[in-house]
Amino acid sequence: MTEQKIMVKPFEALADARFQKPWEKIMIGLECHVQLNTDSKLFCSCPAGKETEEPNTACCEVCLGMPGSKPALNKKALDYALKVALALNCNINEKFFFSRKTYFYPDMSKNFQITQYEIPVGENGFIELQGGKKIRIRRIHLEEDPAALIHESGLLSSNYCLVDYNRSGIPLIEVVTEPDMASPQEAREFLDQLTMFLSYLDVFDFENGTLKADCNLSVVGNERAEIKNVTGKKSVEKALEFEAKRQLELVKQGKQIVRETRGFDEKTLSTKSLRKKESEEDYGYITDTDLAAVVLSKKEIDAIRKSLPELHSDKAKRLAKEFGLSDYDAKVIAGSRFLSELFEEFAKSSSAKTANFFVSGIFVSIAHHDNKEPEELSSMLDVSQLKELLSLFEKGKINEKALKEAAIAHITKSKNPLDFIRENGLFKEASSGEIEKIVERALAANPKAVADLKTGNEKSLNFLVGLAMRESKGKAEPREIKRIIEEKIK
Numbered sequence: 001m002t003e004q005k006i007m008v009k010p011f012e013a014l015a016d017a018r019f020q021k022p023w024e025k026i027m028i029g030l031e032c033h034v035q036l037n038t039d040s041k042l043f044c045s046c047p048a049g050k051e052t053e054e055p056n057t058a059c060c061e062v063c064l065g066m067p068g069s070k071p072a073l074n075k076k077a078l079d080y081a082l083k084v085a086l087a088l089n090c091n092i093n094e095k096f097f098f099s100r101k102t103y104f105y106p107d108m109s110k111n112f113q114i115t116q117y118e119i120p121v122g123e124n125g126f127i128e129l130q131g132g133k134k135i136r137i138r139r140i141h142l143e144e145d146p147a148a149l150i151h152e153s154g155l156l157s158s159n160y161c162l163v164d165y166n167r168s169g170i171p172l173i174e175v176v177t178e179p180d181m182a183s184p185q186e187a188r189e190f191l192d193q194l195t196m197f198l199s200y201l202d203v204f205d206f207e208n209g210t211l212k213a214d215c216n217l218s219v220v221g222n223e224r225a226e227i228k229n230v231t232g233k234k235s236v237e238k239a240l241e242f243e244a245k246r247q248l249e250l251v252k253q254g255k256q257i258v259r260e261t262r263g264f265d266e267k268t269l270s271t272k273s274l275r276k277k278e279s280e281e282d283y284g285y286i287t288d289t290d291l292a293a294v295v296l297s298k299k300e301i302d303a304i305r306k307s308l309p310e311l312h313s314d315k316a317k318r319l320a321k322e323f324g325l326s327d328y329d330a331k332v333i334a335g336s337r338f339l340s341e342l343f344e345e346f347a348k349s350s351s352a353k354t355a356n357f358f359v360s361g362i363f364v365s366i367a368h369h370d371n372k373e374p375e376e377l378s379s380m381l382d383v384s385q386l387k388e389l390l391s392l393f394e395k396g397k398i399n400e401k402a403l404k405e406a407a408i409a410h411i412t413k414s415k416n417p418l419d420f421i422r423e424n425g426l427f428k429e430a431s432s433g434e435i436e437k438i439v440e441r442a443l444a445a446n447p448k449a450v451a452d453l454k455t456g457n458e459k460s461l462n463f464l465v466g467l468a469m470r471e472s473k474g475k476a477e478p479r480e481i482k483r484i485i486e487e488k489i490k
């Protein structure tokens, strides 16, 4: 077998005339490690994702690397990797094999990690960002996760650390991009797009799975630094922001940037040097002869391609057309499979407008407020109880404020939203007649605002609505107040 070597392309090769002021331009490439949500590990039948259980109870001779043990590839993990590679526009290699990467740390007890080196599952794909820029994907390959090292705090912390092998052998895919991102924000957008694909393909557990990235950053024309093992999208963005500033400052001072591996400190949001960067050759990859080479037929690859679900861009177009949503709302909802399914479920019993208001307005803002992906809140929802809540809102029995408060109580405290409305007296009491009187009083007391409003001043409308809202103690709907004001000043 001829072993084609994938050499790391120097960033300098890409530092060309596209840039007016090269010393100001940064280039970012990511190596994203995504945990696949299979039931068992990559090469044995131990349960995957049992990190919360008693340490070292979900492991066997294979994932501990005992002499004589034989790994066997998990077919589901392979299918998941193929799905991701196809969805990200990669070419699929019909033949590939696994390699051993020399790895001398206690979190890999067999002293090598099984991964793919020469030929990955997929190559040469891309993800398109919102503005149309394509971020090229160099390769997607399968590999096993190492064990977890636990540094206990306490007197002896510097003398020992514990190892939990429950994690060892959990399937990961590594998605390696070209250094095509020009800012930390673009890197964040890339990861947002990537997680959308993972959500639609249903290959990632948003509540318990981990997404880590090794982030390569360089100022064009200079050496690059790699920030290892950054967990989560927000931290990736923060780590890159710090690193970009650090490197740009060094370049401005005429200092040299050292090629090295750095670590990210979540507390100080800064990066620090760990070691001089090793090269891929240093790992001494050898073919893993315990595992059979994978040979895929065109038919098998086509079957996976056909099994791909409707992905987010197609879904956004369909939702906009089918439910009359704005392009923006359709994109927000289609931004996750979970959100879009929730929307379509609510739209069965409520109008699309109400379902959209609840999902893209209220629910998404609750998730963002808690710094969570919408998927992470999925287990907190009782859809039938929420449907009843939306029906009350649609019938005009509760206002927007009550809807939002009941939703928050439901999602964050598992409270039945109807009980919450009842217990807190949130059913609308003010009748239309009362609201009308409140509006009349507000208009009579503020002739200047009324005059401004007649000249089309939107600010004075908001001012008057605010006054009437306060007067009604939040029981009236802003929309209804607006309607009455507009009627009165005609």
Ligand SMILES: [Zn+2]
Pocket (backbone or CB within 6 Å): 041, 044, 045, 046, 058, 059, 060, 061, 062, 063, 064, 169
């Ligand atoms: Zn095992």
